[in-house]
Amino acid sequence: MPSLIGRFPNTVDTKGRLNIPAEIRRELPGTATFVLVPGLDKCIFGFPEEEWEVIDRRLQNLSFSKTNDRLFQRFIYGEAVRRRCDDQGRIAVPPKLLEHAGITEKALVLGVSKRIEIWNPETYSAYLESQLVSYEKLMEEVMLAPEPPTPTPAPGSNSSNASG
Numbered sequence: 001m002p003s004l005i006g007r008f009p010n011t012v013d014t015k016g017r018l019n020i021p022a023e024i025r026r027e028l029p030g031t032a033t034f035v036l037v038p039g040l041d042k043c044i045f046g047f048p049e050e051e052w053e054v055i056d057r058r059l060q061n062l063s064f065s066k067t068n069d070r071l072f073q074r075f076i077y078g079e080a081v082r083r084r085c086d087d088q089g090r091i092a093v094p095p096k097l098l099e100h101a102g103i104t105e106k107a108l109v110l111g112v113s114k115r116i117e118i119w120n121p122e123t124y125s126a127y128l129e130s131q132l133v134s135y136e137k138l139m140e141e142v143m144l145a146p147e148p149p150t151p152t153p154a155p156g157s158n159s160s161n162a163s164g
Contacts, residue, residue, distance in 0.1 A: 001050060002027045009121065012107050017090040018118065020046075022095035024111055025089055032085040034116070036093060037076055038100045041127055044093065044118040048084075051114045077145060093118070 008021040025032040028048050035052040039045035047055060059076065062069035083091040098104070102120040110117045110124075119127075133141075 001029065001048065001114065004048075004079075004116055005113075006109075006111045008109040008111075010107040010109050011091075012093065012098065012103055015142060016093050016095060017086075018093050018109070019088070020085050020105055020116070022089060023110060024109070024116060025085060032089070033083075034091060035080050035082050036097055036118075037080045037123050038097060039117055042120075042123050044097050044100055044101045044103075046091075047115040047117060048097055048112070127131050 003023055004027055005067070006021065006023050010019055012022075020032055020034075029050070031033050033049045034046040035049070037045050037047070059073055062073055064070055064073075079092055079096070081097070083093070084092055093103075101118060102123050103118065104120075106121050108119040108121040112121065113158050
């Protein structure tokens with residue numbers, strides 16, 4: 001699946017429906033279906049069906065004997081909803097998820113690689129302003145940092161040095 005990219009101002013209608021931008025829908029195989037879950041930083045994460053399958057496998061591998069694993073599974077599965085775009089490209093977002101993100105009418109859809117994020121535009125602006133790191137600094141730290149060196153074998157670990 002190609003990366004989902006872009007920033008799309010949007011609105012939510014009185015029935016909680018949000019239009020998924022055509023630019024996003026075109027990148028998805030088949031019918032545009034998303035699994036919506038509460039996101040981090042007060043947004044909603046929308047995972048396309050095939051990406052959700054990857055996350056689902058990871059979640060299934062968590063241990064039921066660990067408290068935090070059980071809690072996280074209950075939280076994410078309990079709040080998750082699967083939504084397919086209707087003929088107008090809209091998805092119905094449950095009120096609880098809209099409340100989580102503080103969305104009433106205006107919304108912002110971001111393409112973020114393998115997911116979309118749905119934000120209240122004011123919350124997103126405040127989030128960006130609250131980050132003390134500039135775009136340039138992030139680029140330096142995340143993308144331009146040197147790759148770690150390839151480990152060199154320890155002396156004597158070469159099999160040709162083994163006595164026999």
